Amino acid sequence: YIEVAGRELGSQHRDALYAVFRLKPRRIQVPNPNANGRMLSIYETQTTWRELVTTLGLTEHPNNLLTLLTVYEELQTVIIRVQEGDPAKIQEANRRGMLGGPGVQGNIIDSISWDGVNLDSRVIVRYGEWVREMIEKTKLVSLNAEVQFALVSDHAKSFWPYIDSMTGHSYVDEAMLAALVGRDLWDERETSATRAQFRKDCRQAFQDMVRANGLRSFRIEVTGTGRKKGRRYHYVHALPRQIELELEEQST
Numbered sequence: 001y002i003e004v005a006g007r008e009l010g011s012q013h014r015d016a017l018y019a020v021f022r023l024k025p026r027r028i029q030v031p032n033p034n035a036n037g038r039m040l041s042i043y044e045t046q047t048t049w050r051e052l053v054t055t056l057g058l059t060e061h062p063n064n065l066l067t068l069l070t071v072y073e074e075l076q077t078v079i080i081r082v083q084e085g086d087p088a089k090i091q092e093a094n095r096r097g098m099l100g101g102p103g104v105q106g107n108i109i110d111s112i113s114w115d116g117v118n119l120d121s122r123v124i125v126r127y128g129e130w131v132r133e134m135i136e137k138t139k140l141v142s143l144n145a146e147v148q149f150a151l152v153s154d155h156a157k158s159f160w161p162y163i164d165s166m167t168g169h170s171y172v173d174e175a176m177l178a179a180l181v182g183r184d185l186w187d188e189r190e191t192s193a194t195r196a197q198f199r200k201d202c203r204q205a206f207q208d209m210v211r212a213n214g215l216r217s218f219r220i221e222v223t224g225t226g227r228k229k230g231r232r233y234h235y236v237h238a239l240p241r242q243i244e245l246e247l248e249e250q251s252t
Contacts, residue, residue: 150212
């Protein structure tokens, strides 16, 4: 169960995280000041200004280095709290002013350092082991980063990591899609007009995922009856799934 506190993050911040987490990091150990004799594991990603500005779609110009650094600075102000266990029970405990399970809290990025201000100068980004585990367990970052960076729709950028990580699924309900962007379509603040706009945004998002070669095709099924009719989005993944790759290896 993940909670985020701090400034609101946009698609540029999300892409900045992808730029770091898609690169293979180096795991290093440092003394843990809070545990006698125990070591603390952190991850270090080495890249360049050029690679980062290119990934974020910025022009390769030294003037954009400060802009890029500001994006990561804003990420550093965000606090992530991760609790393990049943989300419903954790939420209930939190409402009572209690913690709901074991967890960890901290910043997504610990530090950023650079050895120069040229585009090819080295940049080092450090973050904690718990951040890496959170990213991998919750599938917050898609392995198919090329698709992620090709997406235009903000909704598609939120939907794609979930869809790409659910290797055994071929559909997703709109309630889950709404949750991925922090909405509940049947909340009292939602209206028929806002729900209609959300469904339009979802259709455009799936079209964007097809255009970006993440999905081969999709179709929309109307589910339920009455006032609370819902939508289910069936899709065909355009990229080979892991099980398909294994079958190909066995057949060769």
